[in-house]
Amino acid sequence: MRDTLTLRGNNALLTRANPLAKFSGVLLITVALALSIDWVSASVALAFELLLFPLAGLTLALLWQRGWPLILAAAVGGWSTAILAADHGRTLLDVGVWSISEGSLQLGLGFLLRGLAIALPAVLLMSCTDPTDLADALAQQAKLPHRFVLGTLAAMRLVGLMAEEWQTIGMARRARGVGSHGNPLQRLKATLGQSFGLLVQAVRRASRLAVTMEARGFGGAQRTWAREATFSRLDAWVVLGGVLIAGAAVAAAIGAGTWNMVFLGQQ
Amino acid sequence: MTSFDAASPAAVTARGWGWRHAGRPRPAVSGLDLDIRPGERVLLLGPSGSGKSTLLHALAGVLGDSTSDSSAAGPSAAASADAEDSDETGSLLIDGSPPRARRGRAGLMQQDPETQVVLSRLGDDVAFGAENLAVPPADIWRRVAEALGDVGLGGLPLDHPTSALSGGQKQRLALAGILAMRPGLLLLDEPTANLDPAGVLEVRDAVGRCLDKTGATLVVVEHRVAVWKDLVDRLVVLQPGSAADSAVLLDGSPDQVLEQARDMLIAAGVWVPGHIPATRARRGVAEGIAGAGGAGSADTGPAQLLLAAEELAVSRERPRRTGLLRGFRTVPPAPVQSGITAQVRAGQALTITGPNGCGKSTFALTLAGLLAPVAGSVSATTELSAGAGIDPYKWKAQQLIARIGTVFQEPEHQFVTGRVLDELMFGPRHLGRGEERVDELLERLRLRDLVDANPYTLSGGEKRRLSVATVLAAHPQVLVLDEPTFGQDANTWAELASFLSELLDAGTAVVSVTHDVEFSQVLGGTELTLGAPQPGLPGRTNPGVAAP
Numbered sequence: 001m002r003d004t005l006t007l008r009g010n011n012a013l014l015t016r017a018n019p020l021a022k023f024s025g026v027l028l029i030t031v032a033l034a035l036s037i038d039w040v041s042a043s044v045a046l047a048f049e050l051l052l053f054p055l056a057g058l059t060l061a062l063l064w065q066r067g068w069p070l071i072l073a074a075a076v077g078g079w080s081t082a083i084l085a086a087d088h089g090r091t092l093l094d095v096g097v098w099s100i101s102e103g104s105l106q107l108g109l110g111f112l113l114r115g116l117a118i119a120l121p122a123v124l125l126m127s128c129t130d131p132t133d134l135a136d137a138l139a140q141q142a143k144l145p146h147r148f149v150l151g152t153l154a155a156m157r158l159v160g161l162m163a164e165e166w167q168t169i170g171m172a173r174r175a176r177g178v179g180s181h182g183n184p185l186q187r188l189k190a191t192l193g194q195s196f197g198l199l200v201q202a203v204r205r206a207s208r209l210a211v212t213m214e215a216r217g218f219g220g221a222q223r224t225w226a227r228e229a230t231f232s233r234l235d236a237w238v239v240l241g242g243v244l245i246a247g248a249a250v251a252a253a254i255g256a257g258t259w260n261m262v263f264l265g266q267q
Numbered sequence: 268m269t270s271f272d273a274a275s276p277a278a279v280t281a282r283g284w285g286w287r288h289a290g291r292p293r294p295a296v297s298g299l300d301l302d303i304r305p306g307e308r309v310l311l312l313g314p315s316g317s318g319k320s321t322l323l324h325a326l327a328g329v330l331g332d333s334t335s336d337s338s339a340a341g342p343s344a345a346a347s348a349d350a351e352d353s354d355e356t357g358s359l360l361i362d363g364s365p366p367r368a369r370r371g372r373a374g375l376m377q378q379d380p381e382t383q384v385v386l387s388r389l390g391d392d393v394a395f396g397a398e399n400l401a402v403p404p405a406d407i408w409r410r411v412a413e414a415l416g417d418v419g420l421g422g423l424p425l426d427h428p429t430s431a432l433s434g435g436q437k438q439r440l441a442l443a444g445i446l447a448m449r450p451g452l453l454l455l456d457e458p459t460a461n462l463d464p465a466g467v468l469e470v471r472d473a474v475g476r477c478l479d480k481t482g483a484t485l486v487v488v489e490h491r492v493a494v495w496k497d498l499v500d501r502l503v504v505l506q507p508g509s510a511a512d513s514a515v516l517l518d519g520s521p522d523q524v525l526e527q528a529r530d531m532l533i534a535a536g537v538w539v540p541g542h543i544p545a546t547r548a549r550r551g552v553a554e555g556i557a558g559a560g561g562a563g564s565a566d567t568g569p570a571q572l573l574l575a576a577e578e579l580a581v582s583r584e585r586p587r588r589t590g591l592l593r594g595f596r597t598v599p600p601a602p603v604q605s606g607i608t609a610q611v612r613a614g615q616a617l618t619i620t621g622p623n624g625c626g627k628s629t630f631a632l633t634l635a636g637l638l639a640p641v642a643g644s645v646s647a648t649t650e651l652s653a654g655a656g657i658d659p660y661k662w663k664a665q666q667l668i669a670r671i672g673t674v675f676q677e678p679e680h681q682f683v684t685g686r687v688l689d690e691l692m693f694g695p696r697h698l699g700r701g702e703e704r705v706d707e708l709l710e711r712l713r714l715r716d717l718v719d720a721n722p723y724t725l726s727g728g729e730k731r732r733l734s735v736a737t738v739l740a741a742h743p744q745v746l747v748l749d750e751p752t753f754g755q756d757a758n759t760w761a762e763l764a765s766f767l768s769e770l771l772d773a774g775t776a777v778v779s780v781t782h783d784v785e786f787s788q789v790l791g792g793t794e795l796t797l798g799a800p801q802p803g804l805p806g807r808t809n810p811g812v813a814a815p
Contacts, residue, residue, distance in 0.1 A: 132391060154385050160430065161381060167583070171637040172680035175673035177697050177741065179664030193683060200679065200723065208382035215327045215375035216385070216444060217399035226394035226407040 012057030014128040021235035025242025026121040032246035041253035042113035056128035070119035078112025276305035277451030283357030295321040299514040308485040313505035327375035328366040373452040374445030383441035390425030396448040414443040435466025455487040460754035493540035536756035544761035570612040573651040578643035580605030616792030672743035678734035688718040694741035728759035764789040
């Protein structure tokens with residue numbers, strides 16, 4: 001539970017790339033896909049992204065485990081678009097107010113693929129980026145304030161700890177006779193009580209951690225970095241990869257005549 | 268500052284120093300006069316409330332703002348407070364300058380191992396302090412390697428996850444992080460209070476080695492004197508602040524102070540070497556043969572069986588559901604320990620021991636009906652279940668507390684109200700009976716004067732007594748305790764041990780997870796020793812990525 005944020009055991013190529021380079025690559029793809037709702041650009045980008053999986057040390061099972069809320073959201077979005085969009089073309093399904101036509105199905109499919117194609121790079125980025133490396137790059141290269149970045153990084157370590165603490169407090173309260181049974185109101189009350197207990201522990205832990213950090217000299221104006229965040233040749237390839245995928249997606253859609261700029265309102 | 272300068276031992280001078288925390292009516296320390304020469308090793312003793320931690324925090328340069336742990340407590344602490352700022356009197360200097368101006372000159376280790384770790388990779392965590400002091404990167408990695416070697420963690424890879432360390436290892440890691448700053452003054456605030464006996468020695472020995480090597484000055488606060496006695500050359504006893512008296516009650520070599528003030532220290536709850544606090548003896552159990560098992564055989568016959576574990580496998584993880592492709596099957600978690608068989612009998616003690624991480628607490632919580640068994644069974648006899656079914660895990664919370672009471676290691680986890688009296692009445696009120704027991708418990712566990720206090724604002728010993736009382740107020744036949752004596756002073760220890768021995772004689776079954784040999788000797792009964800944790804759990808290391 002505690003280690004979900006670390007990359008233990010992942011030695012894939014992309015784990016060695018600079019987080020900022022990876023972020024730029026992902027941003028390029030996202031922007032290109034955000035411009036048009038069509039299924040050609042989305043499926044081209046999606047196909048390339050799936051090819052990149054092994055480079056990030058990701059498998060389909062891991063993808064589902066980490067990205068299922070996003071995948072589910074994309075599916076729901078696609079489905080509701082297919083039902084709710086204005087119908088044109090042959091009607092495929094008609095159940096009362098719900099109807100799916102060829103036109104709306106195509107739009108829905110485009111929506112689903114686009115959702116996936118945008119969500120996937122984010123999951124990819126998360127699964128091959130260590131939070132510590134990200135913090136290093138943000139503070140040293142993106143020049144964000146180091147107090148803020150390192151404070152957040154240290155606090156994130158406590159998140160996993162809090163998950164364990166939540167379980168312990170739940171048991172400890174059951175041992176006091178506070179059950180998670182009963183009607184919804186009682187359950188809500190029990191959950192609120194448990195949350196308060198967790199909050200108290202979180203505040204205590206956070207203040208102790210703050211003392212630890214301050215006692216180690218944290219908070220001064222001057223600071224050196226033991227891990228120097230640098231760009232390498234790999235990072236150029238990562239950004240180039242982002243440009244290529246985004247370019248290929250747009251070119252394929254324009255070539256196929258499906259390019260459909262969202263902002264131009266072409267219906 | 269150069270690293271050469273930082274490595275020389277520091278001197279401490281206090282002249283009439285005092286400190287009042289923001290919003291507190293009385294100062295935590297007042298009128299402190301103390302000189303600590305460079306390289307001296309001082310053990311600081313004193314009853315709770317004598318300001319030991321405050322002094323260490325001040326020396327570490329972290330006093331001020333609202334960083335004090337004890338002031339971050341519950342609502343009532345703030346209620347009675349006026350919004351005044353904290354207040355400093357006199358002077359407290361390290362090498363002639365205020366501690367805040369000498370960042371990195373002193374290094375502080377606190378009690379809770381979890382919050383002594385800042386970053387998630389071993390090497391990064393050690394480097395953190397040195398980075399903050401703007402040490403050149405090339406020097407930092409040299410210092411990291413050296414510091415890890417000095418504390419005995421040199422065998423681990425630099426990217427080893429800090430979350431996979433034991434409590435003792437975490438404290439040694441914290442020590443390494445401090446050493447990498449090359450401080451002249453080591454400040455240890457109860458560094459071993461949360462550790463098992465092996466961890467205590469690990470940390471103590473690592474501190475000793477590092478002091479021998481660096482010659483740094485040491486100030487350690489700890490009430491187990493025996494652990495530190497041979498490592499320090501001076502013992503200072505503080506007393507709670509009153510402006511008229513001096514804050515220092517006694518000061519001298521350990522042997523001298525222990526001889527002079529042995530009785531006084533014992534009375535104050537200090538763990539004086541060679542002295543085991545007097546406790547009530549179990550009826551019918553000869554002293555000193557406990558742990559041999561089978562106290563029941565000496566009695567008139569085997570005592571009533573209440574609860575039995577049969578080939579039990581335990582884990583804290585919940586069963587996992589597989590995905591769509593595998594048909595949503597339920598996969599049980601990998602157990603930390605399996606094949607445990609044990610019996611809990613009325614009026615008998617069961618002590619669970621074993622190395623760190625072997626699943627002792629997990630077993631106890633499973634036995635107590637708080638975790639579901641992974642395999643095997645926990646079953647209550649009809650004597651205990653009284654119609655509630657055989658499996659304690661399936662009991663409703665209110666059925667559970669009237670039968671099996673569990674006292675957690677951290678009392679705060681179990682507080683459910685904002686007042687000591689409400690806390691005690693909580694169980695009986697929900698069960699609709701037994702409020703008369705509360706009065707008896709208030710008296711017996713010396714909580715009478717605290718009835719209106721907020722549980723979160725109590726001292727460590729008071730919290731422990733309250734947590735035992737709240738669970739007993741529901742009249743359970745089985746009492747399960749997880750490390751009840753961890754970090755307790757000698758007085759609370761003796762009180763607790765005597766009280767439990769009384770309960771046992773009155774017929775309650777007591778199951779305790781403990782490393783405390785003296786404690787289990789007082790309780791007698793059977794000892795269950797669990798083996799090392801089973802393989803196939805964590806320990807996946809990543810040899811690939813090496814730090815620069």
